[in-house]
Amino acid sequence: GAVVSQHPSWVICKSGTSVKIECRSLDFQATTMFWYRQFPKQSLMLMATSNEGSKATYEQGVEKDKFLINHASLTLSTLTVTSAHPEDSSFYICSAFNPGQGVETQYFGPGTRLLVL
Amino acid sequence: GIQVEQSPPDLILQEGANSTLRCNFSDSVNNLQWFHQNPWGQLINLFYIPSGTKQNGRLSATTVATERYSLLYISSSQTTDSGVYFCAASLSGNTPLVFGKGTRLSVIA
Numbered sequence: 521g522a523v524v525s526q527h528p529s530w531v532i533c534k535s536g537t538s539v540k541i542e543c544r545s546l547d548f549q550a551t552t553m554f555w556y557r558q559f560p561k562q563s564l565m566l567m568a569t570s571n572e573g574s575k576a577t578y579e580q581g582v583e584k585d586k587f588l589i590n591h592a593s594l595t596l597s598t599l600t601v602t603s604a605h606p607e608d609s610s611f612y613i614c615s616a617f618n619p620g621q622g623v624e625t626q627y628f629g630p631g632t633r634l635l636v637l
Numbered sequence: 638g639i640q641v642e643q644s645p646p647d648l649i650l651q652e653g654a655n656s657t658l659r660c661n662f663s664d665s666v667n668n669l670q671w672f673h674q675n676p677w678g679q680l681i682n683l684f685y686i687p688s689g690t691k692q693n694g695r696l697s698a699t700t701v702a703t704e705r706y707s708l709l710y711i712s713s714s715q716t717t718d719s720g721v722y723f724c725a726a727s728l729s730g731n732t733p734l735v736f737g738k739g740t741r742l743s744v745i746a
Contacts, residue, residue: 552731566673566737611678624668624730624745625685628652628745 522548522618526629534637541599543614544610549594550616554626555587558611566576567612597606604636639664643724643737648743650714658709658740666727668727669700670734673720680723683709714744725733 523546532537543553551572555562568589570576576589586608588600597616601608617624621623640663642710650656671683671738682692688702695714700707711718721741 554640554733556736563738564725564734566733569733612676613680619730623685624687624727625670625682626668626727626730626734627682627702628680630671631680633678 521569521620522626522627523615524576524614524629525563526612526614526632528632530633530635532637535605536603539601539604539634541601541612541614541634543597543599543616543629545595545618545627548616548618550597550599550618553591553597553614553616555589555597555599556613556615558631564613567599567634568598600607601634604634606636609634611634639666639735640734641724641726641737643722643740645647645650645740646738647741647745651745652714652716652744654714654744655710656714656742658711658722658724658742660707660709660737662694662705662707662724662726664705664728665702666726667729668732668734669672669707669724671707672699672723672725674723674739675720677727683722701702701711711742714742714746716744718742 527542553570555567591597610627614628615628640673642661674679684698697710721739725736727734
């Protein structure tokens, strides 16, 4: 199979703190991972594309200095929300492409729910 | 970029009924996926179907790539089928998926 995990599942933090979310591909190597954000009753919106060993590519309107993405290995990408504010409260989901399967499908992690007080 | 539109936005079904959800996409794609988002937010991968027809139990999907649409069929619906169904498409597996706005399905007993 192709399993993607995320940690933590839930995080509650005070305004101004930084939060790190991990996305791991457990049984395959992912050169490319994606980070999405979903607000209540809305669809998933792409935040950034995370490439192993290089800088992430951010979507228009996403602050790269606020949402730091690091893809230091073929199985791990991290998203750090720096100086989080209540408007950053959202559901963050990562996905990864498994090039070894020979199909173009992507696999999604279970998501991380962030609440900033 | 790719545009993905889903219809209907909301659907209420009596348990046991059948339904068809539609997804239109604007460009040729090599990746089209259907997901069910459960109440906890997790995206359950239903089908990877850039073309053709697939079936999995009470669910089936058909994509007509030349006409740029995909259909998800749910037969004999159950209350556990409730949730949001998303269609998403991309040019390839290592390019980002573009999601439609989803169809919110409620199956009532």
